[in-house]
Amino acid sequence: xxxxxxxxxxxxxxxxxxxxxxxxxxxxxxxxxxxxxxxxxxxxxxxxxxxxxxxxxxxxxxxxxxxxxxxxxxxxxxxxxxxxxxxxxxxxxxxxxxxxxxxxxxxxxxxxxxxxxxxxxxxxxxxxxxxxxxxxxxxxxxxxxxxxxxxxxxxxxxxxxxxxxxxxxxxxxxxxxxxxxxxxxxxxxxxxxxxxxxxxxxxxxxxxxxxxxxxxxxxxxxxxxxxxxxxxxxxxxxxxxxxxxxxxxxxxxxxxxxxxxxxxxxxxxxxxxxxxxxxxxxxxxxxxxxxxxxxxxxxxxxxxxxxxxxxxxxxxxxxxxxxxxxxxxxxxxxxxxxxxxxxxxxxxxxxxxxxxxxxxxxxxxxxxxxxxxxxxxxxxxxxxxxxxxxxxxxxxxxxxxxxxxxxxxxxxxxxxxxxxxxxxxxxxxxxxxxxxxxxxxxxxxxx
Amino acid sequence: xxxxxxxxxxxxxxxxxxxxxxxxxxxxxxxxxxxxxxxxxxxxxxxxxxxxxxxxxxxxxxxxxxxxxxxxxxxxxxxxxxxxxxxxxxxxxxxxxxxxxxxxxxxxxxxxxxxxxxxxxxxxxxxxxxxxxxxxxxxxxxxxxxxxxxxxxxxxxxxxxxxxxxxxxxxxxxxxxxxxxxxxxxxxxxxxxxxxxxxxxxxxxxxxxxxxxxxxxxxxxxxxxxxxxxxxxxxxxxxxxxxxxxxxxxxxxxxxxxxxxxxxxxxxxxxxxxxxxxxxxxxxxxxxxxxxxxxxxxxxxxxxxxxxxxxxxxxxxxxxxxxxxxxxxxxxxxxxxxxxxxxxxxxxxxxxxxxxxxxxxxxxxxxxxxxxxxxxxxxxxxxxxxxxxxxxxxxxxxxxxxxxxxxxxxxxxxxxxxxxxxxxxxxxxxxxxxxxxxxxxxxxxxx
Numbered sequence: 001x002x003x004x005x006x007x008x009x010x011x012x013x014x015x016x017x018x019x020x021x022x023x024x025x026x027x028x029x030x031x032x033x034x035x036x037x038x039x040x041x042x043x044x045x046x047x048x049x050x051x052x053x054x055x056x057x058x059x060x061x062x063x064x065x066x067x068x069x070x071x072x073x074x075x076x077x078x079x080x081x082x083x084x085x086x087x088x089x090x091x092x093x094x095x096x097x098x099x100x101x102x103x104x105x106x107x108x109x110x111x112x113x114x115x116x117x118x119x120x121x122x123x124x125x126x127x128x129x130x131x132x133x134x135x136x137x138x139x140x141x142x143x144x145x146x147x148x149x150x151x152x153x154x155x156x157x158x159x160x161x162x163x164x165x166x167x168x169x170x171x172x173x174x175x176x177x178x179x180x181x182x183x184x185x186x187x188x189x190x191x192x193x194x195x196x197x198x199x200x201x202x203x204x205x206x207x208x209x210x211x212x213x214x215x216x217x218x219x220x221x222x223x224x225x226x227x228x229x230x231x232x233x234x235x236x237x238x239x240x241x242x243x244x245x246x247x248x249x250x251x252x253x254x255x256x257x258x259x260x261x262x263x264x265x266x267x268x269x270x271x272x273x274x275x276x277x278x279x280x281x282x283x284x285x286x287x288x289x290x291x292x293x294x295x296x297x298x299x300x301x302x303x304x305x306x307x308x309x310x311x312x313x314x315x316x317x318x319x320x321x322x323x324x325x326x327x328x329x330x331x332x333x334x335x336x337x338x339x340x341x342x343x344x345x346x347x348x349x350x351x352x353x354x355x356x357x358x359x360x361x362x363x364x365x366x367x368x369x370x371x372x373x374x375x376x377x378x379x380x381x382x383x384x385x386x387x388x389x390x391x392x393x394x395x396x397x398x399x400x401x402x403x404x405x406x407x408x409x410x411x412x413x414x415x416x417x418x419x420x421x422x423x424x425x426x427x428x429x430x431x432x433x434x435x436x437x438x439x440x441x442x443x444x445x446x447x
Numbered sequence: 448x449x450x451x452x453x454x455x456x457x458x459x460x461x462x463x464x465x466x467x468x469x470x471x472x473x474x475x476x477x478x479x480x481x482x483x484x485x486x487x488x489x490x491x492x493x494x495x496x497x498x499x500x501x502x503x504x505x506x507x508x509x510x511x512x513x514x515x516x517x518x519x520x521x522x523x524x525x526x527x528x529x530x531x532x533x534x535x536x537x538x539x540x541x542x543x544x545x546x547x548x549x550x551x552x553x554x555x556x557x558x559x560x561x562x563x564x565x566x567x568x569x570x571x572x573x574x575x576x577x578x579x580x581x582x583x584x585x586x587x588x589x590x591x592x593x594x595x596x597x598x599x600x601x602x603x604x605x606x607x608x609x610x611x612x613x614x615x616x617x618x619x620x621x622x623x624x625x626x627x628x629x630x631x632x633x634x635x636x637x638x639x640x641x642x643x644x645x646x647x648x649x650x651x652x653x654x655x656x657x658x659x660x661x662x663x664x665x666x667x668x669x670x671x672x673x674x675x676x677x678x679x680x681x682x683x684x685x686x687x688x689x690x691x692x693x694x695x696x697x698x699x700x701x702x703x704x705x706x707x708x709x710x711x712x713x714x715x716x717x718x719x720x721x722x723x724x725x726x727x728x729x730x731x732x733x734x735x736x737x738x739x740x741x742x743x744x745x746x747x748x749x750x751x752x753x754x755x756x757x758x759x760x761x762x763x764x765x766x767x768x769x770x771x772x773x774x775x776x777x778x779x780x781x782x783x784x785x786x787x788x789x790x791x792x793x794x795x796x797x798x799x800x801x802x803x804x805x806x807x808x809x810x811x812x813x814x815x816x817x818x819x820x821x822x823x824x825x826x827x828x829x830x831x832x833x834x835x836x837x838x839x840x841x842x843x844x845x846x847x848x849x850x851x852x853x854x855x856x857x858x859x860x861x862x863x864x865x866x867x868x869x870x871x872x873x874x875x876x877x878x879x880x881x882x883x884x885x886x887x888x889x890x891x892x893x894x
Contacts, residue, residue, distance in 0.1 A: 002455065002456040002457070002521075003456060003521045003522065004456065004521075006453055006455070008449065008453070009449040009450060009451065010449070074449075074450045074451075075450065075533075075822065075823050075824075076823070086522075086596075104551065105823075106819075106822075106823030106824050106825070108859070145823060148820050149533075149823070167862070167866070168859075168862045171862040171863075171865055171866050171869075172825065172862065174869065175816060175819050175820070175825060175865055175869075176819065176820060177820060369622060372553075372622050372623065373595050373622070373623060373624060375522065375553075376522045376523070376552075376553030376592060376596070377522075377553050378553070378619065378622060412555070412615075412859040412860065413859065415614070415615045415618040415619065415622075416618075418618055418622055419614070419618050422618075422621065422622075
């Protein structure tokens with residue numbers, strides 16, 4: 001029995017799977033923040049190309065992957081499905097643990113699965129330049145990679161404190177030719193305003209989003225790009241689950257539980273969405289989203305309409321949210337610090353079609369080290385949440401239980417966080433109840 | 448036509464290829480530094496297990512890979528052979544460029560190919576603890592990984608300046624449970640002596656080797672391990688070339704030139720040695736070793752007996768050498784700063800069965816960036832030397848020329864070097880003629 005289940009390139013999915021038409025109840029509409037009415041395609045045209053806007057609202061079950069996108073996917077796809085045999089032995093489980101290894105892409109995560117098609121559709125509509133924001137740099141580096149592959153300019157507003165303290169993903173993005181600005185920057189009116197009020201402001205993802213959007217709407221040649229949350233992002237990520245499905249079929253396995261960490265929700269969605277029709281047809285497969293206790297969106301949030309950003313400039317999404325004003329503690333899984341989550345994921349949770357669970361960061365690092373010491377590969381702090389849950393699912397599991405998780409990224413640029421863990425400098429944060437209650441109290445009332 | 452040529456695990460080589468019996472002239476013997484007579488197996492017994500000593504001198508053409516070694520190899524092997532189509536387009540070549548991607552291993556280089564079997568054979572002979580030295584940390588992290596896989600303790604003397612300035616590979620090794628000491632350390636007599644003379648000594652690979660060897664010979668439970676140069680190391684690395692051969696056969700290609708960077712020579716040897724019998728039988732395939740102009744062992748060294756280390760404690764090897772007293776300038780390809788090279792490689796060069804070429808580091812980084820901007824993956828500075836040569840071989844190449852190089856490692860832990868390149872802070876060093884002449888004048892006279 002092989003350790004790696006490998007698809008050939010010709011078995012790579014040729015279509016993305018769109019879950020929208022298969023949902024038992026329709027997804028609540030996205031609301032225009034001005035009119036508080038459902039959003040129209042034209043509302044999004046200043047910042048996104050029409051092809052992506054159509055995908056965002058599409059009722060087609062399958063959407064063709066364009067050949068030029070497949071050509072770039074083929075640099076690293078299909079990705080391996082690996083059996084974590086050594087880990088199974090180490091924890092003494094009767095379960096079989098598989099992981100879909102999305103860390104093998106050039107930027108080291110699942111993010112290019114959507115960066116590549118987003119850049120492609122922009123280019124097809126004549127866009128010369130794309131702007132985005134990034135926190136620790138996972139999304140920024142993936143978009144920089146995608147832009148370089150199609151010869152589109154890339155401008156990234158990176159949260160200033162990360163820009164200064166976490167130079168490696170920034171350097172990776174710069175190697176792929178991106179222009180990086182520490183945010184708040186002097187390049188936008190919003191950045192200038194923030195700097196005027198606080199010249200030493202360390203920045204935040206909310207500020208960086210506002211700068212990137214302003215950059216896009218103020219220039220004819222530029223559009224904006226988002227790396228998670230939106231329906232079209234989740235659509236592109238379904239290559240992950242579609243491949244996993246084929247790989248499991250190749251070895252005659254049926255998954256009992258599919259696991260992913262959830263920040264915005266795109267890696268988790270990419271894995272599970274192609275299995276939703278099976279679940280609707282009666283398969284017993286469970287979907288388990290895992291988040292940090294410090295930012296417990298799915299386990300402690302309310303299912304309400306909220307803004308996607310802290311500055312209240314985006315449309316309103318129906319989602320589990322901790323409130324757009326909630327600023328989570330500075331945990332090392334920077335990609336899991338979002339106040340909301342993808343509307344599709346939240347809808348599934350609300351319909352009880354999936355489960356959610358939260359962990360402290362120290363127990364996640366402990367699981368990451370156990371994984372690295374047995375399987376070799378060093379996981380990203382975000383991914384370690386999925387690993388923790390996989391291990392927990394494996395303990396006392398019945399013979400032959402099949403556990404599959406999305407290994408969303410490697411930790412090669414997160415070794416400073418491992419050092420903090422080894423040095424005993426990591427803090428665990430309990431559910432920040434008062435701050436969340438305060439942030440939730442400020443939500444707009446829309447039903 | 449696929450981008451990646453993938454072998455299944457069942458097609459992984461089951462035997463390493465030993466070139467020694469196939470060499471047209473026998474390899475000059477290794478000399479005992481005391482007696483200046485050919486070394487006996489017993490001379491090496493204090494530092495290496497007998498199985499490795501036998502492999503070092505074996506006349507068997509094929510050596511079985513033990514199952515427990517294959518089991519660990521399978522975590523990342525077989526590795527992909529990738530076609531660099533985008534790079535081909537970018538440089539407008541008629542050649543086809545393939546690269547054997549050894550960067551996919553957990554430590555990110557080819558080094559575990561020998562770390563794993565070395566630890567295995569030590570464990571089989573009851574060794575509880577292995578000591579070694581490391582410079583920038585490539586070898587140290589690979590040995591730490593190998594030791595963790597078999598539950599053997601690992602102690603690494605890491606050159607102090609790298610220990611302090613390049614913490615990431617050190618942290619990787621620590622994640623795999625290794626004990627790391629900055630060298631010169633207070634753990635050995637030699638380290639104490641160095642520190643007494645110079646309390647702020649930044650260390651050197653020569654000092655670290657001496658400490659690691661002293662550690663091994665002074666303890667019953669401990670042996671020493673070396674990551675390059677020796678015959679048994681090159682033997683283990685032949686999995687690289689054996690897989691490459693099968694992969695090229697799968698797609699009906701015959702290589703015109705095989706390329707690798709050369710520090711000690713193990714990644715280059717791993718790729719080319721399995722093709723030596725074809726060349727002896729008359730195949731036109733060329734072997735091209737690439738080194739930095741700052742440390743031009745193969746292109747400017749003398750073919751003489753020299754010590755493997757700076758402290759003159761190792762046996763004497765017949766090799767191209769710049770003199771064991773030569774300290775190369777501080778280039779960013781830390782793995783290519785060795786004064787000598789593997790005796791087998793030097794023997795092939797001396798018999799004119801291979802070629803050697805040298806480059807400046809800036810032109811290598813330029814090629815690395817060109818590669819990353821087209822193929823996505825970020826190469827190690829060492830690997831960039833092979834990429835530079837592959838590009839040069841591709842320019843003005845006739846239709847259908849097949850170029851294959853060993854992509855020995857990724858650059859995820861070398862981004863500070865990329866930053867220096869982008870910031871215009873890299874220096875090119877010309878052949879340091881006077882220093883080399885001085886070092887060569889101090890060589891022992893043995894024929």
